[in-house]
Amino acid sequence: MNEVAQICSDLIRFDTTNPGSGERPAAEHVAGLLSDAGIEPTVFESARNRTSVVARIPGDSPEALLIHGHLDVVPAEPADWQVHPFSGEVADGCVWGRGAVDMKGTLSMTLALVRDWARRGVRPKRDIVLAFLADEEATGEYGSRYAATRHRELFDGCTEAISESGGYSVQAPDARIYPVAVGERxxxxxxxxxxxxxxxxxxxxxxxxxxxxxxxxxxxxxxxWPVRLTPGVAALIAGLADILGEKIDYDRLEEEAERLGQAGALFKAQIxxxxxxxxxxxxxxxxxxxxxxxxxxxxxxxxxxxxxxxxxxxxxxxxxxxxxxxxxxxAPSAPLDAPFFGQLCDALVAEDPAARPVPYVMSGGTDAKSFADIGIKGYGFAPLMLSPELDYYGMFHGVDERVPVEGLEFGMRVLDRLLAS
Structure with missing residues (x-):
């Protein structure tokens, strides 16, 4: 098993169900992986066993990029699953278990990449701040909120951030659509x-x-509720019309979302x-x-x-x-016309020539809200190539959650191109 799949499997085996017994064992494991790579972690608790880890990798620019993710997961009922949800089993080319998609798979890509950098002596283009957080699956009170307020100094210099719910592939007839989140409700x-x-x-x-x-x-x-087209959603719909080569009727957006299937699901709840x-x-x-x-x-x-x-x-x-x-x-938002958004899109296209990135607004919420409160612009960008039969939305908090090993490897390459090339 390659390193990214192994890290993902190991992380899944830590039962970090929220509510539950906390994130401490998983956080200590992450801190150990960072320390082994020569990266000094800061480990702190907001309450007993509600543990987060933050680390900084020096780069060539004083500006910093935050990469954040959460260690906790939602509950899972083993009887409903084909495999035990905390087994981390690798089968049929996928790592299975609660958190594979949301979002221990993404954490494993980040960890495997920075460990690979350490072996190769790679220095990123700018400082990279890594945050592995508690409590995202509740309110973030014990995780991102605590980190952003009580440990604000750890995020000095961070101007943008990337995290979950964006950068994954959605299959269209002649292209793969990659939504890159520029905001959330x-x-x-x-x-x-x-x-x-x-x-x-x-x-x-x-x-x-x-x-x-x-x-x-x-x-x-x-x-x-009346339809309200925000700039991000309007740009998404225009982008989909261009990619699909057909007109989208703005007067019937709910019906159009149903008609367009997975592509339409990108805006159905966001209008x-x-x-x-x-x-x-x-x-x-x-x-x-x-x-x-x-x-x-x-x-x-x-x-x-x-x-x-x-x-x-x-x-x-x-x-x-x-x-x-x-x-x-x-509801936080990040600029569409910023150079950084273009860099995110370029990194996807460089690794997948069939990629068609589009802006996207998330229907739910993430820890990006806490970091927006301290001035950090958040983008949803956890790059992942999925086979068409895998229902990305259905696996969020669903049964038989799993992530393709090849998809994790793809995500590592995209992140490497974005951060170090």
Missing amino acids: GTAWMKLTAHGVAGHGSRPPKDNAVAELCHALSRIASYQ RNSANPTMLEAGYKVNVVPGTATAHVDGRFLPGYREEFLETIDRLLGPKVTREFVNIED
Whole structure:
């Protein structure tokens, strides 16, 4: 087994499920791999066993590039998988296990590359700051937020960053599309509370908190958010039209996204804000009307549309339901016209002549939000060549998550070309 596959397999075998027992063993393993390559790691904890690792590789320029990723993974039920999700088994040309795609495969590419640099005596074009972080699969409170605020000095000089959810291949009829993320939707996780009058369930209703909350949730769930084309998404759709050689109807973008399949999935969730009710709690006995009822809603808003999103939510809630934030993070964006974006695209094309890079906006969120707060422009760029039958989106938090060994090797070559050529 080559080094990148071995590192990926080893990392998967550390059960870093979040919530769980923490990232410490995996972080210590990463620190050891860096130390063996002559790279001095800084290891710190935000809470017991919530451990992150940061290291800096000197380059030829005072400006620095941050490469960050997370050590934690979402839960996995072994009974649902073909192989045990924490086995790190290598079969059918892939490394299998929870985190193979999200995102221990990417971490293994970075680790294998810098270890190869150490053996070859390669010096990058500019300082490279490596961050292997805890807690991305929750809010980042114990990982990227803690690192960016309590250890801000470790990121001195960093102007741009690259991380997950971009740079992977999407097969089109005559080309491979590579979305490079230039932004992501903001996060508004909210707890909703309705207050009413408690009483006997047999009496006529008076300010029934459960009913008021259900009405509000129904309004939210059925609301059709207007289409809002941000510059990144508009550029993506124009790029897809050019690559596919066909017109995309801007008046029917949802239907067009369905028609275009995997290519359409790149913009389907990125043309609107969204709000999904996810949790509901009220009452304790069937014949008692409770005085309060609560629910949680996962809200996401496009770059530049935070205020519109919140104003709409408040209107839909009505006067008898209040909201409070469980987590609120702005939608970061990075410039399309920056030379660095062009360098990311060029590195992909150099390793895959069939590559057609396009800008992209992520529907969810990453640790890029924390680093945007300290002025670092984040791009989604974890280069990976996938065979057409592998469903990249479906493997995120899904069963039988796996990453092709050849895809990891491709990603290493792209990163090497980007950072050291």
